[in-house]
Amino acid sequence: MNRYECLQSLMPLITDHLIVTSQSGQRIEWGSLSKHEGNLLLGEMGAALSVGTGLALALPKRKIVVLESDGSVLLALSSLATLANLEVSNLAVFIFDNGAYSGTRISEPSATGGRTDLETVARGAGIERSVTVRELAEFEKYAPSAMEGKALNFIVCKVQESLLHRDIPRPDLDLLENKYRFIRYLQRTEGRLPSFIGRG
Amino acid sequence: MEPELAIRLVTSLREAGIDFVSYLPESRLSQILPLMRKDPGFKLAPSASEADAVSIAVGTTLGGKQTACYMESTGIYVSCYQLLVVALHLRVPVLLLVSHLGGFDDQRNSFLYSLAGRRLIPQFEALDIEFKVLENGNHIEQDIGNAVRTMNALREPVALVFTGDFTT
Numbered sequence: 142m143n144r145y146e147c148l149q150s151l152m153p154l155i156t157d158h159l160i161v162t163s164q165s166g167q168r169i170e171w172g173s174l175s176k177h178e179g180n181l182l183l184g185e186m187g188a189a190l191s192v193g194t195g196l197a198l199a200l201p202k203r204k205i206v207v208l209e210s211d212g213s214v215l216l217a218l219s220s221l222a223t224l225a226n227l228e229v230s231n232l233a234v235f236i237f238d239n240g241a242y243s244g245t246r247i248s249e250p251s252a253t254g255g256r257t258d259l260e261t262v263a264r265g266a267g268i269e270r271s272v273t274v275r276e277l278a279e280f281e282k283y284a285p286s287a288m289e290g291k292a293l294n295f296i297v298c299k300v301q302e303s304l305l306h307r308d309i310p311r312p313d314l315d316l317l318e319n320k321y322r323f324i325r326y327l328q329r330t331e332g333r334l335p336s337f338i339g340r341g
Numbered sequence: 342m343e344p345e346l347a348i349r350l351v352t353s354l355r356e357a358g359i360d361f362v363s364y365l366p367e368s369r370l371s372q373i374l375p376l377m378r379k380d381p382g383f384k385l386a387p388s389a390s391e392a393d394a395v396s397i398a399v400g401t402t403l404g405g406k407q408t409a410c411y412m413e414s415t416g417i418y419v420s421c422y423q424l425l426v427v428a429l430h431l432r433v434p435v436l437l438l439v440s441h442l443g444g445f446d447d448q449r450n451s452f453l454y455s456l457a458g459r460r461l462i463p464q465f466e467a468l469d470i471e472f473k474v475l476e477n478g479n480h481i482e483q484d485i486g487n488a489v490r491t492m493n494a495l496r497e498p499v500a501l502v503f504t505g506d507f508t509t
Binding site for chain 2: 336
């Protein structure tokens with residue numbers, strides 16, 4: 142199973158979800174597959190999970206999806222304990238865990254390529270609905286219910302390292318352009334704007 | 342901090358429109374937490390790290406909340422990366438409520454805190470985050486209102502640094 146196949150199978154499940162990605166391959170691949178205005182393609186590691194948590198807290202009726210990587214989650218392990226102790230039931234977290242820092246271009250192994258198991262870490266942090274999937278059929282079994290947004294789901298997707306994202310054009314959406322597109326989408330679908338907008 | 346000052350601080354936050362606070366608790370301003378917890382005008386998100394608190398604050402602000410992020414001075418070092426690559430890069434306003442633990446006017450300063458306190462202001466300057474140091478509550482209502490207006494205008498985090506009377 143590779144990440145791109147998983148992302149392809151998520152595509153038909155997207156309705157009015159808000160999707161946050163961390164930096165790296167999932168940002169490029171998801172940005173290429175999906176032009177959904179509810180995408181927030183963050184440009185760094187170690188923050189997508191908590192930004193998604195914040196969105197889930199602010200918008201409890203919306204379904205929030207976070208597309209993360211092993212390296213990004215390992216950079217912010219405290220965010221698992223933070224998330225587990227908040228009242229969040231509208232968040233689906235997919236960790237595409239290839240056990241390596243592919244961005245290094247030398248496939249330097251990450252901790253999950255060694256002894257660390259993110260499902261166990263998440264469960265120990267208090268996230269009960271934590272699972273690991275290794276086959277696309279398993280992913281396709283778990284993804285629809287996670288995307289329904291009725292409970293916090295943490296799905297570690299053990300994927301082969303793929304360099305496909307190097308052959309895909311990178312998203313040309315500037316971070317600020319992305320932010321405003323995202324906010325305008327929320328304005329249309331929620332009927333209100335954040336208080337820092339529209340005070341010209 | 343005198344209980345009356347804590348009440349004024351919390352009331353000022355509510356009146357300035359703050360309705361969400363992510364935080365890692367600390368020792369100088371901690372009286373504000375039970376007050377906010379009792380106030381239905383606030384939703385709170387305790388965090389295991391100030392780094393999480395900052396990223397959560399960015400998410401809640403994008404989701405329509407007017408958010409503050411409360412921490413002690415050492416939390417700015419912990420969350421520096423998130424402040425830079427998320428809040429400043431995306432230009433998202435967050436009101437940083439920072440106790441100046443270890444600062445010159447910290448009434449409970451000690452050798453444990455002074456090093457971190459001394460370098461807090463240069464840290465804000467390095468991040469180019471607008472800040473104001475409050476030594477007392479003489480103008481707390483106005484200061485908080487000004488900070489919220491400024492952060493919304495800048496579309497960036499703005500910090501209020503609490504020292505002096507706030508640290509007794």
